[in-house]
Amino acid sequence: MADHYEVLGVSRDASPEEIKKAYRRLARELHPDVNPGADASERFKLVTHAYDVLSDPEQRQRYDMGGDGSPFGGGAGAGFGGFGDIFETFFGGGGARTGRPRSRRERGQDALVRVTLDLADVVFGTHRDIEVDTAVLCDTCQGSCCQPGTQPTTCDICHGSGQVQRTVRSLLGNVVTSQPCTTCQGYGTTIPYPCATCQGQGRVRARRTVSVDIPGGVETGLRLQLPGSGEVGPAGGPNGDLYLEVTVANHEVFSREGDDLLATLEVSMPDAILGTRTTISSLDGDVDLEVRSGVQSGDVLTVKGRGITPLRGGTRGDLRVGVQVVTPTKLDAKERALIEDFAKRTKAPAPRLAQFHQGMFSKLRDRFRG
Ligand SMILES: [Zn+2]
Numbered sequence: 001m002a003d004h005y006e007v008l009g010v011s012r013d014a015s016p017e018e019i020k021k022a023y024r025r026l027a028r029e030l031h032p033d034v035n036p037g038a039d040a041s042e043r044f045k046l047v048t049h050a051y052d053v054l055s056d057p058e059q060r061q062r063y064d065m066g067g068d069g070s071p072f073g074g075g076a077g078a079g080f081g082g083f084g085d086i087f088e089t090f091f092g093g094g095g096a097r098t099g100r101p102r103s104r105r106e107r108g109q110d111a112l113v114r115v116t117l118d119l120a121d122v123v124f125g126t127h128r129d130i131e132v133d134t135a136v137l138c139d140t141c142q143g144s145c146c147q148p149g150t151q152p153t154t155c156d157i158c159h160g161s162g163q164v165q166r167t168v169r170s171l172l173g174n175v176v177t178s179q180p181c182t183t184c185q186g187y188g189t190t191i192p193y194p195c196a197t198c199q200g201q202g203r204v205r206a207r208r209t210v211s212v213d214i215p216g217g218v219e220t221g222l223r224l225q226l227p228g229s230g231e232v233g234p235a236g237g238p239n240g241d242l243y244l245e246v247t248v249a250n251h252e253v254f255s256r257e258g259d260d261l262l263a264t265l266e267v268s269m270p271d272a273i274l275g276t277r278t279t280i281s282s283l284d285g286d287v288d289l290e291v292r293s294g295v296q297s298g299d300v301l302t303v304k305g306r307g308i309t310p311l312r313g314g315t316r317g318d319l320r321v322g323v324q325v326v327t328p329t330k331l332d333a334k335e336r337a338l339i340e341d342f343a344k345r346t347k348a349p350a351p352r353l354a355q356f357h358q359g360m361f362s363k364l365r366d367r368f369r370g
């Protein structure tokens with residue numbers, strides 16, 4: 001097999017630029033579209049293969065060390081990036097048509113932090129300092145990825161375009177495809193002295209504290225978005241967002257229905273008969289309640305505006321208290337005699353069938369059973 005350097009007419013220490021120039025010149029001369037002869041076609045194949053090998057630093061090194069055992073036309077590593085315009089790619093401006101190098105700077109990932117709140121936190125909203133463990137900008141290089149005082153240099157292989165062109169043989173002839181440069185990973189530049197603090201990433205992991213105002217009215221499963229509070233991107237790219245996923249812990253007394261708070265008030269039989277006043281502890285202070293004489297199990301006492309502040313603002317929900325009359329279960333002889341006397345005097349009616357109770361109280365009761 002002919003020596004690749006001889007085929008291209010360059011010396012063994014030719015620079016990538018010289019190799020490319022030689023290939024361009026020969027390709028112009030030998031391309032089948034220009035020079036249809038069988039001899040030219042064979043030479044074109046040789047030239048293209050030689051260029052394939054010598055333009056790839058890894059393959060060139062292997063070849064120089066006696067490698068390149070790949071059969072002629074194997075085109076190792078070449079893929080079909082689509083059929084480019086052969087003429088344009090070979091004879092046109094070349095560089096101008098190739099893709100732009102990609103940027104090292106990319107947007108950072110979003111971060112998710114979970115926070116558990118008490119129901120009382122939800123009534124008005126609350127403030128939390130959240131510990132977040134994410135990538136932050138590297139102080140040493142400020143995201144440049146380079147050791148201070150140094151900078152990226154233009155990639156020798158792709159000359160800053162981030163793309164290298166390969167010729168791939170196909171049934172339709174030679175096709176030129178553009179692929180990301182493997183030397184610079186398509187960035188167009190390489191970093192000769194990576195920052196030692198961040199290993200050239202432009203960012204480091206760190207724990208930081210984010211202060212968050214959590215509005216009232218949030219519910220379990222809700223995610224609050226904090227734009228720009230996520231991790232910093234590679235090479236100091238823009239921050240992702242931080243999401244705060246809320247869990248509201250169950251309260252031993254109060255439950256929630258929309259923006260209303262629900263609870264049960266157990267009332268003794270005498271209090272239910274005679275009526276009473278009582279003070280209950282709501283989630284935001286004491287509330288006086290009047291239990292009217294003759295109150296029934298299932299009656300609901302509504303305290304306006306002592307519920308939850310709606311997430312989108314507006315009037316607070318209500319506190320709704322369902323009454324449950326507690327029947328005495330243990331009576332001594334005298335008490336029993338009093339109740340029997342009471343029943344006689346009031347001509348208490350026999351049990352009577354009525355419609356099933358679908359009111360608020362049954363909902364409340366079911367909630368508390370669960
Ligand atoms: Zn750094």
Ligand SMILES: [Zn+2]
Pocket residue numbers: 155156157158159160162163181182183184185186187188189
């Ligand atoms: Zn490159």
